[in-house]
Amino acid sequence: MFHLNYIDIHTHKIRKSANIQIVDISERVNVDIEICSHYSMGVHPWFVKEMDLGKKMQNIKSHIDKNSFLAIGECGLDKVCNVDFNIQLKAFKQQINLSEKYHKPLILHIVKSFNEIIQLRIATKAKQKWIVHGFNGSYQIAKQLIDMGFYISFGHKLYQQTSKASKSIKHLPLNRIFLETDNSEFAIEEVYALAAERLNVDVSLVQRQLLLNFIDIFP
Template sequence: MPDTPYINIHTHQMDHTDGVISVLNVFPEKYMTIAHTDKLITVGVHPWHLEKKNADVNLELVKEFASKPNVMAIGEIGLDRAIKTPLNLQETFFTKQIEIAETYKKPIIVHAVRYFPELISIKKRVQASTPWLIHGFRNNMQIAQELLKHNCFISFGEALLFDQKVQNIFIEMPINRLFLETDESKHSIVEIYEKAASLKKMQLAIFKIELLKNYNTVFKKHI
């Protein structure tokens, strides 16, 4: 029986490591390159890119590619108070992409910065049925609990290696709502898994099985 794979739920870098399932974040315009069409990917218009002249074109590409079998989720998409892009424009693109995810029954990968109450409000308003994964979580326990209350999954990245506040929150999170990721980090997903299993006081092999269950649940896979 093969070893349980590591799941890297969100990365911007190709990873050819044996035993790792990586979900690569791809900007819509780059989807059709040969390098991406045989990979597990997510596509979405990031809030940082909304004021570029081709934002509407990329939104249409998200809609076009959403049905592709290797497009695992719509993302990363979301809301960011740390940028100058007007919040109403961010909300417009976010909700349009939620609609795409709902149409094609795909989860979404959420980028959220200082915008969590509004994020939850939108989730309630649109009555989203597909899973939401909050990527790169580095906020506080209260927000984490609110996200869990509203059926979100939470993904942790390299901050688990060095940020005690994030570590303490991670320890308290239910195992059936967790994912791990590298995002743009130079640290490997294996390093992050080893630290995460240690924080949870679990054997690495058992921890990997639990996160694989989450992957199979969210993405309707059977690995």
């Protein structure tokens, strides 16, 4: 059993405050993975280029067997960015295949593409855990995702009391939630404090349950 206080499920920065953090090193060059307690790697929909997609997939595969490599991502679909959606789909499907083949969870970036993500989950019959990072959608969308086995990760949007994230987290089961700092300047302790406030529970309860969630996904 881990004896840890704070889990940062998705960050782009190596932070001292989190006891467990999954650092996304996807777009970094010559990163020293030895200083990352845990890390993820994926092809972000913003940076998909069909001509070098195969090379990027091989790069992910080269990390699959490392003990500190925990998840594939962030990856997903984004209808707002200027990358061709069909190319995004191609890259995402390949990463779903890697996830299933090597039993690695996915950390998802989703913008205006929840229906497509859900349909792909059904069509591919994916069994691995999918974590929606930086969620700022409605309770109805969150519930639909959770009912299909997704986990929902909340971050800096909790700072906005009227945000969809702040409203939806109040009604979600704690055993399907994670917290993150992403690329923000906020400390993970602050995000935990905000989540506890929105949920009207003690922060220690959030810490204990998120640790159990982490162990469930990464036994």
